[in-house]
Amino acid sequence: xxxxVWHGTADIRCDTVPDPGIEHPRDAIVKxxxxxxxxxDLHLYDHFMPGMEKGDIMGHEFMGEVVEVGAEAKxxxxxxxxxxxxxxxxxxxxxxxxxxxxxxxxxxxxxxxxADKLFGHATAGLFGYTHLTGGYAGGQAEYVxxxxxxxxxxxxxEGLSDEQVLFLGDIFPxxxxxxxxxxxxxxxxxxxxxxxxxxxxxxxxxxxxGARQVIAxxxxxxxxxxxxxxxxxxIDFANESVVERLNELTGGKGPEKCIDAVGMEAxxxxxxxSIMDRxxxxxxxxxxxxxxxxxxxxxxxxxxxxxxxxVYGGLIDKVPFGMAMNKGLTWRMGQTHVNRWTDDLLExxxxxxxxxxxxxxxxxxxxxxxxxxxxxxxxxxxxxxxxLKP
Ligand SMILES: NC(=O)c1ccc[n+]([C@@H]2O[C@H](COP(=O)([O-])OP(=O)(O)OC[C@H]3O[C@@H](n4cnc5c(N)ncnc54)[C@H](O)[C@@H]3O)[C@@H](O)[C@H]2O)c1
Ligand SMILES: [Zn+2]
Ligand SMILES: [Zn+2]
Numbered sequence: 001x002x003x004x005v006w007h008g009t010a011d012i013r014c015d016t017v018p019d020p021g022i023e024h025p026r027d028a029i030v031k032x033x034x035x036x037x038x039x040x041d042l043h044l045y046d047h048f049m050p051g052m053e054k055g056d057i058m059g060h061e062f063m064g065e066v067v068e069v070g071a072e073a074k075x076x077x078x079x080x081x082x083x084x085x086x087x088x089x090x091x092x093x094x095x096x097x098x099x100x101x102x103x104x105x106x107x108x109x110x111x112x113x114x115a116d117k118l119f120g121h122a123t124a125g126l127f128g129y130t131h132l133t134g135g136y137a138g139g140q141a142e143y144v145x146x147x148x149x150x151x152x153x154x155x156x157x158e159g160l161s162d163e164q165v166l167f168l169g170d171i172f173p174x175x176x177x178x179x180x181x182x183x184x185x186x187x188x189x190x191x192x193x194x195x196x197x198x199x200x201x202x203x204x205x206x207x208x209x210g211a212r213q214v215i216a217x218x219x220x221x222x223x224x225x226x227x228x229x230x231x232x233x234x235i236d237f238a239n240e241s242v243v244e245r246l247n248e249l250t251g252g253k254g255p256e257k258c259i260d261a262v263g264m265e266a267x268x269x270x271x272x273x274s275i276m277d278r279x280x281x282x283x284x285x286x287x288x289x290x291x292x293x294x295x296x297x298x299x300x301x302x303x304x305x306x307x308x309x310x311v312y313g314g315l316i317d318k319v320p321f322g323m324a325m326n327k328g329l330t331w332r333m334g335q336t337h338v339n340r341w342t343d344d345l346l347e348x349x350x351x352x353x354x355x356x357x358x359x360x361x362x363x364x365x366x367x368x369x370x371x372x373x374x375x376x377x378x379x380x381x382x383x384x385x386x387x388l389k390p
Contacts, residue, residue, distance in 0.1 A: 001018075001143050002015070002141065002366055003015060003017050003137075003140060006053075007054055008054065010045055010373075012045060012369070019142075020144060022070045023145065024072075025071040025072035026072045026148050027070040028068060028146045029143055029145055029146070030083060031065045031067045031142065031143055032063070032139055032140075033389070034387055035061060035062035035063070035139050035141075035390065036062070036171075036385065036386060036387050037140075037369070037372060037385075037388070038060060038087075038170055039196050039198055039311075040060070040129065041059070041060075044130070045377060048281075048288070048313055050287075050314070051133075052130050052131070056137070057137040057141055058128045058140045059140025059141065059144075060087035060127040060169070060170060062085055062127075062138075062144065063085060063156070065080065065082055066080065066082075066083060070149070076150035076151070077149055077150060077153060082155070082156045083155055084154040084165055084168045084169045085169055086102075087126055087169055087170045087335075087338060088124050088126060088337065088338050089108040089146075090105040090148060091106075091107040091151065092150070092151035100337055100340045102337040103336060104123045104335075108124045108152075109122045109123060109125045110134045111134055119132075123335065126335070127139055141390065154339070154346065157346075163357035163387065164356065164357050167201070168342050168346060170336070170338070171201050171359075172356045173338045173342060174201065175200070175309070176201065176345060177334075177336050177337065177340075178198070178307050178308075179202055179205035180205070182257040182305050182307050182332070184206060184209045184210055184257060186212060187212055188255075189214075189250050189255040190211040190215070190257040190258075190259065191216075191246055191255035191296075192216045193218075193258075193259065193260050193261060193262050193266075194218060194261035194263075195217070195234075196218075196262075198261045199216060199218065199262075200384070203230045203231065203232045204230050204354055206257075208353065211257075213233065213249070214231060215235060216234050218234070219237050219238035219239075220379050223379075226359070237268070246299050254301035254302075255300060255301060255304065256300075256301050257307065258307070259306075260296060260308045266291040268289075273290075274289065276317070276318065277289040277317070285317070286314075288313055288316045290317065293316065294319065297324045297329065303327070304327075306329055308334075309336070311335075359384055359385040361384045362375070362383055363388075364386065365388070365390075366389065369388050
C-alpha cells in the first residue's frame with residue numbers, strides 16, 4: 001500500500017510499504033478514506049519531537065471503512081462500518097480509562113518502559129507519533145491497523161460527509177477540551193494564542209460554551225480572518241502589543257482564561273526571551289520555545305486558568321514560575337482524551353451547531369502529501385488545514 005513515511009527532518013515521502021494485518025484479536029484494519037495533517041505532525045516534520053525513526057508511517061487524524069476485525073473486537077465493530085479513529089489509543093479497562101483519562105491509558109503504549117523512564121510514567125499509545133507513544137503506524141496511508149479497536153473508534157451515522165466528521169479524531173475534541181477545561185463562565189474573556197486548526201476549533205468551542213468575549217492571537221492574515229468569522233476579536237502579534245491589547249479589551253483586568261494553541265514552536269517578534277529561546281533551541285540547550293506560556297502567565301487575570309493543548313516535548317527555560325504561583329493560576333494541559341468528548345460533539349455536528357469542515361483549505365491526493373507538509377508549515381497558499389485522500 002501507499003503511505004507517507006518519515007525519513008528525517010523535513011523529509012516525508014510517499015512510499016510503497018507492506019499492508020498491515022491483524023496482530024492481536026482486539027485489532028481491526030481500516031481502509032482510510034480521508035486523513036489530515038495536524039500541527040502535531042509539524043513537530044515531527046521539523047524534528048523537534050524526539051523518538052521518530054526512519055520508516056515510521058505518519059498520521060493520527062483519519063477515518064475510513066472497517067475491512068477486517070479481530071476475533072475479540074467482533075462484538076463492537078463490523079466489517080463495512082464507517083469509523084473515525086481517535087488519535088489516542090485506549091484499552092477501556094485500565095484505571096485511567098475507567099476515569100475517562102484516555103490519553104494516559106496505562107496499557108496502550110507498547111513502549112511503556114522507555115516512556116516510564118523519560119516521563120516518570122508512560123502515557124497512552126498514539127498513532128503515527130514517535131516510539132515514546134508506542135511507535136504505532138499512522139493513518140496517512142491506504143490502510144491502518146487499529147489496536148484496541150473495540151474501544152478506539154467513533155462510529156459515524158449515515159448522512160454525514162467525511163469532511164464534517166474527520167476532525168472528531170483530533171482537532172475538534174482538542175479545541176473543545178482546551179475550552180472545557182477552562183470551566184468557562186458567562187462573564188469570562190477567553191484569550192486564545194494561535195489561530196491554526198486547533199485555535200480555530202478552540203475559538204468556536206469557547207463561544208459554544210458561552211464565553212462573554214473570545215480574543216484570538218496570530219500573525220497570519222487569513223487565519224485571523226477565519227477567527228473573526230468564528231466570532232473572535234483578533235490581535236495581530238506582529239503589529240500590535242499582545243499584552244497592551246488584552247489589557248485594553250478587558251478594562252485592565254486581563255483575560256480570566258488563557259489558552260495556548262501554539263505549542264513548542266512559538267514565533268515572536270524580536271523580544272529578548274524569544275531570541276534566547278531560538279539560540280538555546282539551536283544549541284539543543286532547550287527543546288521548546290516558551291514565549292506563549294510566558295505571555296499567558298504575565299497577562300492572565302489573577303486566579304485565572306491557563307489551558308495548554310499546544311504540544312511541548314521536553315524542556316523549557318526561563319519560566320517565571322513565581323509569577324504564576326503568586327497570581328494563583330490554575331494550569332490544565334494534556335493530549336486530548338478524544339473519546340471522552342466525541343458522543344457529544346458528534347451530536348452537535350448532527351444538530352448543525354457546528355460544521356468543522358469550515359477549516360479545510362486544501363484537499364489533495366495522498367501522493368501530494370509530502371509537498372503539503374511544507375505548504376502547511378510555511379503557511380503558503382492560504383493553507384490552514386489539509387485533507388488527504390488515499
Ligand atoms: N493536546 C492535543 O491533544 C493536541 C492535538 C492536536 C494538536 N495539538 C497541538 O496544538 C498546536 C496547534 O496545532 P495546529 O494544528 O493549530 O498547528 P499550526 O502550527 O497550524 O498553528 C499554530 C499557530 O500558532 C501561531 N503562532 C505562532 N507563534 C505565535 C504566538 N507567539 N502567538 C500567537 N500565535 C502564534 C502560528 O502562526 C500558527 O497559526 C500544536 O502544538 C499541536 O501539536 C495538540
Ligand atoms: Zn494532532
Ligand atoms: Zn486504558
